[in-house]
Amino acid sequence: MSRISVRGFAVASATAVTTVGAVVGVAAGSDQGSVGNTEATAADATIADIPAGQQAQVQTASLTQQADEQSTQADAASLKSAQESARKAAAQTAQEKKEAAEKAKAEKAAKEREEKLAASRSSARDAADFTVKGSYTVAETQAIARQMIPGEQFQCFSNIVDHESSWNYQASNASSGAYGLVQALPGSKMSSAGSDWQTNPATQIKWGLNYMNDRYGSPCGAWSFWQANNWY
Incomplete structure (x- = not known):
């Protein structure tokens, strides 16, 4: 006092x-x-x-x-504490909304890509759709590939084939045993796509496309790996 x-x-x-x-x-x-x-x-x-x-x-x-x-x-202390709690709660809510929106956006984009890829694959022709010939020029082989490979994936597929075989469906690596457009190792692997794997570029393209999709998700996924490692 x-x-x-x-x-x-x-x-x-x-x-x-x-x-x-x-x-x-x-x-x-x-x-x-x-x-x-x-x-x-x-x-x-x-x-x-x-x-x-x-x-x-x-x-x-x-x-x-x-x-x-x-x-x-x-x-005064209670008011300050309440204001701080409200601020933190608002910040947390805003962050959660942002993360949810980003996740939804990513999921939507992935779904759209998958639907587009599925549509391209369904519209692509199969190896059996092409008449078998005794020989094929580079231009003919590329034309077949364009009809079998989804449009947005063709360039990536083409880049790999350019480096592996220069679009020669009979290209053979004497030292490793790799064969064909995509240089399957050994070449006999391509028999899963057709018994004419040695002479039919459509069969080789079918096998190569399946391989790239299964292992890398797509030809562009395979091309990204190839660029980093010089093989796929």
Whole structure:
């Protein structure tokens, strides 16, 4: 408890008492000097000099003030905490919405690519759709490939064939045994696509396309791997 506030209360209380006493004293013919002495004494009063009932009032007022200040501080702290919690919750919600939107966008794009690829594959011709010939030029072989390979995948397929065989369906690697347009190793692997794998570029293209799809997801996936490793 502040001594200043106590002294102020004491002075006020003592002054009130002194004022009453002064009036009584004047009426009774008392000396005016006693009034000044009483006020001086009141100015130096402490809580111990204040009557018990008035001490209780001073203490109660001080405790009430302290309680109000603590309540105000507690309210401010609670408000700050609530605001911080709300800010964090809003940030978390925004992040979750962003992640969900990005995931949905990626899934939609992947689905569209798969549908487009499936449509291209379904429209592509099979090796059996082509009339077998005794020999094929590079231009004829490329024309067959264009009809068998999905449009957006043809260039990647072509890039690999350019590097592996230069579009020569009878290209053979004497040291490794690799054979054909896509240089299957060994060449006999291509028999799974047809018994004429040695002489029919359509059969080789069919096998090569299946291999690239199964192992790399697509000819472009195979081409990406080839660029990084110089083989596929």
